[in-house]
Amino acid sequence: MNNPVDRLTDGLDETQRQALGDLNALAHFLETDLGTEPETAGRDHLLTVLEQYLPGSPAIKRRQWTNWLRLAHSQSVLFEKSFWLAGLLVLLLGLSLSVIDGRDLLPLVFIVVAPLLAAVGVAYVFRPETRTLGELERLTATGAAELLYTRLALVLAFNLLISLLLLLLIWLEGPQVVLWRLTLIWLGPMLALTGLAFYATIRWNSLVGAILPLGLWGCLILLGWSEAVARATEGMTPAFWLLLIISRSDPLLIGASLACLVGLGLLGLAGRTAPGGEKSWS
């Protein structure tokens, strides 16, 4: 296609072409720009730099754990105060609910709310305003997937820490509760919801990433919550005993394990969706 005007307007509708009128002057004007030709030295330098990234290059070394820590530290600046404060608020809420006497039902609220915190936290951290990946990569040459997983690890680690502290409190109040089982039963939904939030945020956007896990968890709560509340409030089964039953239930344990696997699968899938520059987030 040598005609410069055709190079400009090819593909446009006939009405659009007519509305644009004579574009000869513009096309010839644009043609005068031959562009910046790279210098040979610049190309050699580029090649030297790129060779370090070739698969199998000795320059590629596995990332040391100290580097991961540095990367985590650099990413932590993306988490605004409100994120940490929200986590601490849930910690305090769970703490107060766990120690208030005569409020057997309240610890259940924590169980319901806690996994959501992680899911919403993921959607929050990956919201559009924090998309400075290109800038960071130019500075650090760090892969996009590494950045994503580092942020994710920060969110999960923080929420895991908070939740483990609270689960510990529940366990201290009632040693009959099997802590590791209760932890796994809690971890399953958290990982599944977080994985869903992460995948949906990377695949679509943070709004979908927040709504999907909220909706899913909301449905599950609607299905099971009313009966749990009825049993607890009618005195049939005190909330603490519900926790005890939950922590000893094999079907719940199996379900939570499956949820863990689903969550991990979604986290992996999101990572495979992300690299390669095919998605607009990159």
Add this chain to the structure above:
Amino acid sequence: MESDEQLYIRVRGGDRTALAGLVERYHGPLLKFLSRMTGQTQSAEDMVQDTFIRILTCRGVPPEHFRPWIYQIARNLARDYFRSAAFRRETFYLPDEDQGDDWMAAPVETESLALQSSDCVQVNALLQCLPARQREVILLRFYQEFSLEEISTITGAPLGTVKSRLFHGLRRARMILEQEEVGQDE
């Protein structure tokens, strides 16, 4: 001649010669595209390097069509550049209200193109007067000769939107050029 896709598969196998081949083919075109897109040669050089690093570190499935893919990466890096704090500090930044999105280089005021010293700089001045979304479509169509369907894939915008951006961009560019010619006559 070996296709880009074949070369890229060899690159992923660690073949240095194939890498040199890809660099030979794409260094110049990408540099021109990004220089025209950003108006900054040095930033464009950095972005070209980042583009290549991305394709080297990509672990996903190799693309079916390499050329649109590498331009998509370069275009996304240019978008990140416009969003970057450094760019916002250096330029007057305005959100693109028409498009309901927040990435766009604020069009520079139409300065006298005739004051610029060379043809290349003149064209650059004209291009920088256009909103980035319109500019990228014109660049990909006119200089890189992508079809509008390919541009739609590269930019992630529907075909109709691409056509609309091209149409409005051309109309605006033509208007600026005509104003400039009238100014010179006076």
